[in-house]
Amino acid sequence: MALATRQDTPPTRKPPVRHTSGLRGFWGSTVGKKTVMAVSGLIMLGYLVAHMIGNLKIFFGTDEFNGYAHWLRTMGDPVLHYEWALWIVRVLLLAAVVGHGVAAYQLSRRDIRARPVKYAHKRKRASYATRTMRWGGIILALFIVWHLLDLTTLTVNENAQHGKPYENVVATFSTWYGNTTYIVAMLAVGLHVRHGFWSAAQTLGVGNATRERVLKALANLLALALTVGFLSVPVAVMTGLVG
Amino acid sequence: MKLTLRVWRQKNPDTPGEMASYDVDNISADMSFLEMLDTLNEELILRGDDPVAFDHDCREGICGACSLVINGDAHGPERTTTCQLHMRSFSDGDTIDVEPWRASAFPVVKDLVVDRSAFDRIIQAGGYVSVPTGAAPEAHATPVPKADADFAFEHAECIGCGACVAACPNGSAMLFTSAKINHLNVLPQGAPERETRVLDMVAQMDDEGFGGCTLTGECATACPKGIPLPSIAAMNKEWLRANRKAKR
């Protein structure tokens, strides 16, 4: 067992803590915060899969793609009013992004404080996907903002017209900065999902020794499908397949 | 063998330390790493210098007292404890960097000795079973399924050395804590305290200032006892289960 090496201090040491129950205890715990990250991450991941599949409709022409975009607004009709379902999804996603980001920030601060002194002997640690979770996450956060300004509010999309998503997508991928931003972000998504999906399984306690390989394979498959699926659109515009 | 050692020297917790260089000669390949350090210390004492302080006790790989980050690896290049690492893992003329465990929850006491009492307090928070004392109970009175016994035994192997914390880029103690929780939570003897154990031990772990888990896997690679990474997932599962139970 570990040695209590400092004989001078023990009498003044505080007794072991008791856990705090309820939501405060949950959010206050490293395991609880990580659970929030895992659930919000999986919500976003589910959304990304749907979003990527939806994007592929661009290969079937202007009418089909714009019709799909219109359907997103009439989803849930006649139970839900125009755009209600869309707004429900948007609110859920916003909550997921905020929860994920805040937990990531707080946990990262804690992790850095827990290991203030670096080893003098440097060596490479962990895989690329694992080491880039924080910077990759920041890239994704910035991309989400840019993406909304580009194709949702159309603020930064010079040639955009309301109600013409097909044309707007083509406009975005006809600029070098549109393509570069998007390609970098989609590679970041792939890396983030590669480590993230598997991590979320561990956080939620689904992982065990026998499921290890299946979970890793599934993480790689999801990462690859998302990156290739999302990237197929700018590549198609660049090569003139879609225009 | 002739070796150059670069060793972390630090007088006390409040003085800044630095890496100091020493040459050692006549090192046999059959020496353990600690015997090699003993050789260095004998020389230092003869010279009238302060010997290098390092932790050790059993020198059999079972007590968890020895530590040392050797060339960036906790317990050095082999998957064993530093006391069971032998100099045949190195070659003549090597330069070897020797550093203490690094984590804010494990402050340096002197040179290579760190204070690991944070682990003791995690154990105090729930790493025990409350049983009536007296004569040993009849062994067949409490049947344990083979799979559960194996799982418990795998985790009971943890010797509390802290290599997992030292190797983790976040200074996280999750592998140690998960080993202790899983060991007891799977057994019938541990069942009465199953929920409070995981909740209190995780709370204590957080309170000590250890970092969170980012599933880097460095801990399980460094662990001399082969506590596997999925142990942390098993602990998370217990923690989530205990939270659901506590609400009722």
Ligand code: HEM
């Ligand atoms: C707002 C931008 C984002 C930031 C700042 C961010 C940051 C992070 C960080 C720091 C981690 C923990 C890394 C680690 O454990 O080493 C993480 C994990 C994760 N991220 Fe993100 N991320 C963002 C967006 C996303 C998106 C869009 C997805 C959807 C695919 C996602 C899915 C995940 C998943 C599933 C995890 C694993 C959670 C766990 O370990 O339990 N993240 N993220």
Ligand code: SF4
């Ligand atoms: S889990 Fe392994 S590395 Fe960590 S304290 Fe236990 S024996 Fe040492």
Ligand code: FES
């Ligand atoms: S000295 Fe006991 S394990 Fe190394």
